[in-house]
Amino acid sequence: MAKEPVRVLVTGAAVSSLGQHTFSVSFKSREDHRKQLELEEARKAGLVPAELDEDGKEINPHIPQYMSSAPWYLNAQRPSLKHQRKWKSDPNYTKSWYDRGAKIYQAEKYRKGACENCGAMTHDKKSCMERPRKTGAKFTSMHIAPDEKVESFELDYDGKRDRWNGYDPSTYSRVIEQYEAREEARRKYLKEQQLKKLEEKNGKNEEEEASSEEEEDEDKVDEAKVDESKQMDFAKVEKRVRTTGGGSTGTVRNLRIREDTAKYLLNLDVNSAYYDPKTRSMREDPMPDMDPNEKFYSGDNQSRLSGQALEFKQLTVHSHAAFEKGQDIHMQAAPSQAELLHRNYKIIKEKLKSQTKDTIVEKYGNAASDEALPRELLLGQSEREIEYDRTGRIIKGQDMSLPKSKYEEDIFINNHTSVWGSWWKDHQ
Structure with missing residues (x-):
C-alpha cells in the first residue's frame, strides 16, 4: 500500500x-x-x-x-x-614526504661558520646530533660530516605522525642480502654435517657386515615390512583443530591401520549392507553368514548396542520418559542431574526387585534352601490312588472338586427365607 x-x-x-x-x-x-x-x-x-x-x-x-x-x-x-567539506583545500598546504638522511655536499676541510663538532654547515654545535668529539672538527679539520638537505614545509596531522615518512624502500635490499647470506651459510653447514654422518654410518656398516655374515642366513628380515620409526608419519593428517584460543593447525593421526581392508570392500555384492560414503558408516553386517569367531567387523550397529553407547541410550530413554511424566529433567541443559536421577532410579529398581523376590520366597518358600522339604514334595508322590478312564475322567479315588462361587451360599440376610433380588426374564 x-x-x-x-x-x-x-x-x-x-x-x-x-x-x-x-x-x-x-x-x-x-x-x-x-x-x-x-x-x-x-x-x-x-x-x-x-x-x-x-x-x-x-x-x-x-x-x-x-x-x-x-x-x-x-x-x-x-x-x-x-x-562538512574539506576546507583546507590548498594543494600546497601539505608536503608530507621528504628525503630522510639526504646529503648535498661533502667538504674536505673545515669552513667558517660550520658546526664546531662535526663540520657540517647546516647546523651549529648546539643542535649537532653526532657524538661530541674530544677535539672538534674546527681544530682537527678531519672527518668532516656532509651537509644535510634542509627542507622547509608544513606537515599536516598525518604527516607529523607518519613513521615511514622519508623512508627509502631500496635500503631494504641490504637486509635481504644479510638474510640470504646467513641462510646460505646455514645450508652449507647442514650439508657438511649430513656428509659427515653418512661417512660414519658407512664405516659402521662395513664393520657390521664383516662380523654378521654368518648370522644373515638365520635371521632374514622381510623387506616388505617397514620399520615402525619410518612409518611413524605415514598416516599423518594436517587438520584445523578447534581450541579455546581459536583455530590452530594441529596434527591429527588417522588411527585405522592401512593394512586393514576397508569395510566397503569386505562384501562386493551390490545387495549387501549399505555403505554411506559421506559419513563412512555401514550399519548392517556385511558378512552375516560368516563365522563370528573369524570376522573382525560386524557393522556399526554392533558397537551401538554395547559398552557405554548402550548406557547412554538407556540414560536418554529414561530422561525422555521422566520428562513426559512431569519431571523437570533435560539431557542437554543439566546432564549431571539427568545421570544422577538415572542412577537413583536404577538403585530403587533393584531394591524393589529384591523386595518382591523376598516376599515371594517368604510366602512360597525357597527350593534352593537347605531346609527339609515335606515327603510328598520331595518324592513327588503320595499314598492316594486315583483311577482315570481313557478320556481323562476320574473313575474312583477322588471326588470331583466343584467350582465354588465367591458369594456365601445358603445364608439369607435380613430375615429372608429364600434368595431375593431382581432378575431379567422374557424381556421384563
Whole structure:
C-alpha cells in the first residue's frame, strides 16, 4: 500500500520568519519550535523549496541536524555545509614526504661558520646530533660530516605522525642480502654435517657386515615390512583443530591401520549392507553368514548396542520418559542431574526387585534352601490312588472338586427365607 503524503499547512510568514533561524543556536519559544518542525516536515515532503547555503546551493532537508548545524566556534552566520567539506583545500598546504638522511655536499676541510663538532654547515654545535668529539672538527679539520638537505614545509596531522615518512624502500635490499647470506651459510653447514654422518654410518656398516655374515642366513628380515620409526608419519593428517584460543593447525593421526581392508570392500555384492560414503558408516553386517569367531567387523550397529553407547541410550530413554511424566529433567541443559536421577532410579529398581523376590520366597518358600522339604514334595508322590478312564475322567479315588462361587451360599440376610433380588426374564 502506498502511503499518503503528509500535508502540512505552512504560512508565508512562518517561512519568512523561520528561514533565517535554521542556523542559529539562540533560544526559541515553544511556538517558534513548533513552526520550525512544521517547516522541516514541509521541506521533506517537497511542499516548500529546500534551504540554500551561502553559495546558493540547496541543502538536502533529510540531512540530520547534527550534521547540518555548524559548530559554535565557526561563528556561522548563514546555513551552510562548508564545515562538512574539506576546507583546507590548498594543494600546497601539505608536503608530507621528504628525503630522510639526504646529503648535498661533502667538504674536505673545515669552513667558517660550520658546526664546531662535526663540520657540517647546516647546523651549529648546539643542535649537532653526532657524538661530541674530544677535539672538534674546527681544530682537527678531519672527518668532516656532509651537509644535510634542509627542507622547509608544513606537515599536516598525518604527516607529523607518519613513521615511514622519508623512508627509502631500496635500503631494504641490504637486509635481504644479510638474510640470504646467513641462510646460505646455514645450508652449507647442514650439508657438511649430513656428509659427515653418512661417512660414519658407512664405516659402521662395513664393520657390521664383516662380523654378521654368518648370522644373515638365520635371521632374514622381510623387506616388505617397514620399520615402525619410518612409518611413524605415514598416516599423518594436517587438520584445523578447534581450541579455546581459536583455530590452530594441529596434527591429527588417522588411527585405522592401512593394512586393514576397508569395510566397503569386505562384501562386493551390490545387495549387501549399505555403505554411506559421506559419513563412512555401514550399519548392517556385511558378512552375516560368516563365522563370528573369524570376522573382525560386524557393522556399526554392533558397537551401538554395547559398552557405554548402550548406557547412554538407556540414560536418554529414561530422561525422555521422566520428562513426559512431569519431571523437570533435560539431557542437554543439566546432564549431571539427568545421570544422577538415572542412577537413583536404577538403585530403587533393584531394591524393589529384591523386595518382591523376598516376599515371594517368604510366602512360597525357597527350593534352593537347605531346609527339609515335606515327603510328598520331595518324592513327588503320595499314598492316594486315583483311577482315570481313557478320556481323562476320574473313575474312583477322588471326588470331583466343584467350582465354588465367591458369594456365601445358603445364608439369607435380613430375615429372608429364600434368595431375593431382581432378575431379567422374557424381556421384563
